[in-house]
Amino acid sequence: MFFQGNQVATENDCEEYEIDNIWSQLDPTMDIETKNENEKTELKMNESDTFVSKTQTFWKKYVSSGNVTKNVSKTTKINDTKTSVTKSLDIWENYFNGDSITKYVLRRVGDHKYQFVHKSCQEYYAAQKIIFDIISWKPNVVDLNNQQFQQEFETHVQKLFINRKLLNEELGIIQFIAERIHDNSPIFVNLKSRLFRIIESSKNNENVSIAAANAITILNSANIDMDYQNWSNVKIPYAILDHAFLEGTDFSNANLDHVHFYQTCLTKVNFTNASMNDIYFGEYAYLEGHSDIVWGIQFSPDRTKAVSYSYDKTIRIWDIASSNQLCILKGHSDNICGVQFSHDGSKIVSCSRDKTIRIWDVLSGQQIQILEGHSSAVSAVQFSLDCSKIVSSSDDKTIRIWDVSSGEQVKLLEGHSDSVNTVQFSPDYSKIVSCSKDKSIRIWDISSGTQLQLLEGHLDDVAGVHFTSNGLNIISYSNDKTIRIWDVASGQKIQILEGHTAKINGIQFSPDDSKLLSYSNDATIRLWDLLSGKQLQVLEGHIHWVIIARYSSDSSKIVSGSGDNTIRLWDVSSGKQIQVLEGHSSVITGVEFFSNEHKILSCSADSTIRVWDIALEKKIQLTGGDLGIMSDVKFSPDGSKIVSCSMDKTIRLWDVQSGRQTQVFEGHSNIVYGVLFSLDGSKIISCSGDNTIRVWDALSGKQIQLLKGHSNAVNCIQFFSDNSRLVSCSKDKTIRIWDISSGRQIQLLQGHSDNVNRVKISPDESKIVSYSNDKTIRVWDVSSGDQLLLEGHTGVVYGASFSPDGTKIISCSGDKTIRIWNTSSRDQILLLKGHQHFILDAQFFPDSTKIVSCSADNTIRIWDILTGKQVQILEGHSDRVFEVQLSSDGSKIFSRSGDKTIRIWDVSSGKQIQLLEGHNGIIRSISISPDGSKLVSCSLDKTIRLWGSDNGKIIDVTERNSVDYIWKVGNQRGLSMKSSIWKDTEGVTSQQKLLVKQRGGTF
Template sequence: TLKNYPNLHKMMEEPFLLQLILTVLPSLLKRHPVGTKISRAQLYEAFNEQWIDLHVQNISNKLAELRIQTNLKKIKATFQQYIATENYIRYESEEIIIKLDPNMKTERKDIGAKTEVKKNENDYSSSKTCNVWEKYFNGDSVAKYVLRRIGDNKYQFLHKSCQEYYAAQKIVLDIVSWKPSLDSADISNQQFQQQFEAHVPNLSINFKLLNEKASVIKFIADRIYDIGPIFTNLKSRLFRIIEASKTNEKVSIAAANAVTILNSGGISLHRQNWKNIKIPNAILDRAFLDGTNFKDANLDNVSFFQSLLNNTNFSNASMNGIYFGEYAYLEGHAGIIYEARLSPDNSKIVSCSHDKTVRIWDMLSGRQIHKLQGHLHAVYETKFSPDGTKVVSCSEDKTIRIWEVLSGRQLQVLNGHTDSVNGVQFSPDGSKVGSYSVDNTIRIWEVASGRELQTLQGHSQRVYEAQFSPDGLKILSCSQDNTVRIWDVLSGQQIQIMKGHFDAVNGAQFSPDGSKVASRSWEKTIRIWDVASGQQIQKLEGHSDWMTAVQFSPDGSKLVSSSLDKTICIWDVSSGRQIQTLEKHSDWVNGVRFSLDGSKLVSYSRDKTIRIWDVSSGVELQVLEGHSGEIKAAQFSSDASKIISCSWDKTVRIWDVSVGGERQATKGHSSWVNDVNFSRDGSKIVSCSRDKTIRVWETSSGRELQMMEGHTDSVYGVQFSSDGLKIVSCSKDNTVRVWDVTSGRELQKMQRHSDLVCKSQFSPDDSKIVSCSRDNTARIWDVLSGQELRVLEGHSSWVNDVQFSPDGLKIVSCSTDGTIRIWEAASGQQLQLLEGHLSWVNGVQFSSDGSKILSCSNDNTIRIWDVSSGHEILKLTAQANWVKRAQFSPDNSKVVFCSGSKTIKIWDLPFGRDLFVIEGHVECTNGIRFSPDGSKVVSCSRDKTIRLWDVESGLNAMKSEVSSDAISSKDTPTKSSHQHLLLKLAWLNVFGKWVFKAVVYQ
């Protein structure tokens, strides 16, 4: 049966939806004929109808027991009309009470006690609405039987899907039920639009952004395709809402929601005249916006991730915080990057640098897989083998090295050149390597043995380039001696010498079929040669300065060249005619390449831009900006969907070509980041800073989701509640504050500490908060009321850290007085005094089972204590001046800690051996945390960055490698081999951009 309803069949892959489908299947089959594409909204509609029928019947039964007459149809109709989320209900008068429950208005005295609803002084709802809700929940209205109380003044639907469905339904009905004041036959489209625009500010869709309400957005989007007559005009009216924002900024929320909904529904948004529209914070990810006009529009914080933006006009648009979705940008090299290349399967990138290293990166995540060390000087070129299993590199140290990609192991060191080796390449079958050098020679090597097979001698000056022919039987070389030469690989004999250039030849390439050679020279000409005869076929002139690159198109019919004259030229090979001159770069063009299908070009320049061009028309398609230094190389992926580039700014970047790859422009912290923490599900990160703000970030993308402002001084600590809906913060302004994650609104402000508050934390059930301060106290607070419940006194100096036990029954605190104290949460009584540290204790934490406590101190030690006895179990000495923060991994098998330096270390327990040394922060690290699953560590620093480090994939990515660093003899009997793995997945730089980094062996 379900096969006749394809959408249902797909929905059944989700367990919850499967349950809904099975529950309402009979009614669905009655409503929808075979072959109908039943939407999620229609499924929920059927489920909620059934759910309402059940609860209306329950209400009727209860009222019947009290001998109160009921009208089932009236109760159901009223219930359907008024169920919605509190965020969307706006009642204009108290008639709601009578309308909702008229038969019960005079019966309240007979039906139990009233339910008290307390007002929250921070409630942002109008007093009028509050009064309505207060009366709505008093007595025995319908709400009493379908809602459950979850707090002093909070109620929740018994089924969340009902809440989401009715929220969406209310928004939709608001939009489609509006009618003009005149008959539609007598009104023009312009008059209709004017009347509709006047009504838009009052629509529910204009009350708040729906970005965090993905289910609500999806329900509304489903209705766009609903064939029911009531929904016929929904799509056109969403477009009208967007249109209304052109002249009325007060409907920008409605317009942003409307365009987000249309995009979520897969509606094409191409060629729209959206000049002057105002859609800040809209989500247009993967939208089709070809030719759309956004001139003068407000696009602040709009997300265009992977959107199609060909010919899209952004002239004079406000684009603060706009997000185009540049893929990973890879940092780790400490010097200029000379080359970056994609593996044959596009899964990895290899780069080489002046810093003497070769690095291999994961294309998808941006994670650095290997740091290949061995070269003694700058590494000039690196390439993958044809099968992607090996990498070859060459260096100023006169050597060539072959590496295994999987392990990072060095397989061969090829010695023979007597001067710097400038280039290297695998043969097409991967069995040989060809290299060329300043020593005037080209050499051929056997990969398996590392043996030198041939030395090709004949050039009288340095060799600038050498390349295998497509069949691997020949090698092409060019030199400062003005010649191009072709050699036989097997014999090493020179086959052809091509003379004609009267200045140095700095580049040469075989055509794809191997029949021709193109060469470029300092004399500003390109010459095409016949391989068989060695004769010159064409001489191409047009550039006014040296050329930096020349390449055949994949079909061999065209040539492209780039030059220091800031231009790119496309040439017809057969005629030698110049087809196109591409002029947009403002400085030297360092190189140019065809896409694999030959339809596009990518060029890169000293002007710090990458540009994509259409070959047939010569039109510039995209400009990719982000590098802060001259770009040395760029390359298309095989499917032309991405580009990789490397620069003098020491980064490798990956760009999504369909998007335009402009970097994420989220504004970050403007001063030291003091603390950072994961939400329980790991999907978000919260940070706080000396800049007085708290910011919430999306872990997967690094996008800033929310910024909370209110503290009047540096914010020292932040933490999510266990349900992820609230954040607690503490500050130098002596306050503890509670915030709503979704809205960013301040819910509570707790003021009893007399000095700066160092730390604050929710209890496991989120009902309480504990905080500690430089006033020498810790305090326990009630979350809902903000009232102080207990003051924990006993420390004789600043209390630096405080935490609830996992069961919420105990609290641990630590102090500048050198002690750790355990307290009973309910009574505030001190249970244990832990002494042993010789200096300030900076941090404490319970183990996940609550049986142990971890502490760290200025005495350079990390200690583990038994909670029940108060005895010290383990003492680990760190090689640092002092240990600032330490934390157990979730399984208690590791400890991560940071000191007053820039490094972070992960130790195994109980030995205290280094598993990882994490480096990357450029200033002191202020805080570290394991993610809830223990797979990542997040850190924050005075360098204004938040960095996310992947732990487990680092272990899986590489084999162990011996380090010569010693471990303290206090910790282990002898020096031990230990891994120093540096793995950085993503970090937030000074400007708030997310950057991907990775695994490094030190």
């Protein structure tokens, strides 16, 4: 395609087109639909520039060629103006006068023959041809209504170049056209609407299905929302709708054969009677069964089965081919710490905090043996090669060797002075290595039970230890952030591998034993050369602890799981991230490659085990829109703008009316945790994990001030009403007051002994309240810096704030209590109990007569301050309620929850009056506009949504009104199908049907 390599155009091929015809299509007069004479553009060409006509047949050859070249390249935007065209003509003239061919798009390959220098040139010109072919069409009659216009347009669609062939193998062309949709030039003003018209045309004409599939793929690449479209009867086979936002769209009776729905929002979509043969989701039905955190998964030696263990105290065996549960193993009475298949795959051994080890038959699921003797939690177990022995380690500071057939303890190995974290046989099964919280590693002789070596050097808890495959060395990793290599025979340390900046969670050898990977709470994966100890790669991308990482069998890839709820796939040679798998709603606890490395099995604290397809190599490139995971979102004082901040280190400004991004503020070098407008809206203030606070001009986007002083991440900032000062708190345990204009620190408030989570300023601005992980609340005098210490909570304090009159402080804690304090005397006035789990937020009502609280017990409670009694329990959320906000008159409560919803409650009745659904991840922040008309939310799904009510104000909404989102920004992340309808669909497989049902769809 396009004359790359052996594809060549000759001058004779180009003679059938006249120059005026060519350029009237490439840069036509403005489409008649705009009816704006000022936006019309004409291009007049010099008749002597005859070479331009020699390229026209390229378009014809492109759309008829079956040879697909697969390299995709980036390009630069070319201005569609008279000047740019004139320059391009100069280029051709210079080229044919002998100038360097490396500068230009064509080169001579023979007499009167030319070929493109680079694939991106081909893609650009092909995209331009397709675009202008679409937008240059004009109806025969000027003043047509929309229906008439569409009818006439439909007669032309079949002739368009976009209908000649699918562009799925030419993602570069798709991206070029997608970029033009966002181009502000008036030339492209109708491009988006024409693409929608092409899709509409397929309802009545199956001969335009190629054009329709290309059109919807291009719109998706441009990150255009396609929600609530009436696309019944459309024909878009092979369309790529990965990451598309299709909420509420009607696809009834549509032809969706071979369509890709990877990480797509299909919430409320109607697929009734649609043809859906060979559709692709990129993931499979969950392995259903566990009811609590799944701690880990492991494959059987023949890779046909997997075993999982959970906080629900069960072990489950799964058939990999069918995803069916084969057995459920019950018996443990406490949390299970580990499981392992025997080497022949016939048995499983498990250990638990219930102090027991249990041996199970894989085929029947029956318990064969229970091994008792440890006096505390059993931390690890392992079978010997012949399955005749088991070795175990325990928090009771001992290691024990057991006979499998009799269940008797054979050896008791003592020596460690603290909990033993793990234990492992040597490859020849003559030795055992153990590591402990006592900071030591010990090597033991199995036959005699004697200690052979004591390896000391780690400065903290040794979390794990492994023999190398030849048994000559031991690798250990520790909470001291180092990995150490030891010689088994001498017990001497050979290497220290340093680089991680936080606790190391695990290591794994590469299949050829030449490299080692390590993963850590510093959010990185590191690759090391075992011979030299040199760090080879640092894989960065996760934004939270990396809990698990595994090599592929050929060492070319690594899969990792993290506390950021994502699974990431990495290319080992380049160190680049290949793919991000999103869908789990909690921490990833286990990942494994399988099925010839084409699939990944994962487990999570969200209680699910998922199967992912990673074989798909071609992925659509979305044009912009990726916001990263957002931390906070706020309205401007006049309600016309929204500011958001993100874990991608940026701050963004949005126009409320259009949803358009108007500014990006860049400068922070770490996660941005919080953001605020100044009270006059002229400035934006941000705080970050890079230990700084930055002040930005809201209009220009320029950084005005950099406030440095904190020695750790800044968690929170608050403005004083004079706009000249702000207060901040940090993980460095301090609170600081700053002068904004000079950037000078005015006050340093010290006293907390742990991370200071938040600060609030009193209504009269004379005091500051702070709360900390040290379980205390402190009230600070702004003038003097003196403090009052409020003590009483026995758990982490999650919230503290002043009453509207400033005389009281309310606090809530992980100890399940709410406490009300006198601001001046530090006396505790009230102690409120009733929640069954951590209390995450509590607020005073505007009149100070009541308070509202929310909890990890999924409830919201209203309390009377005078009596201390609970007035209402508001139930409906199915997960933790993180935050509650009150309307200005105290009549409504707005809550956000781990169930990914926002709910609006009527205070007088205690009823839920509105449910705001749509986010596909936990909602991180909500903010109500100053006039109460709108609500904005941001989520772990990397989107921002603006919500409004059809009665004008969201704070006045009732059950009879409707609340819906006004706009959404950000790329769709995670496959969602809630409330989708799949009645009488054709071609959906049984496994896909199960996946749909699990995600909330109905057949």
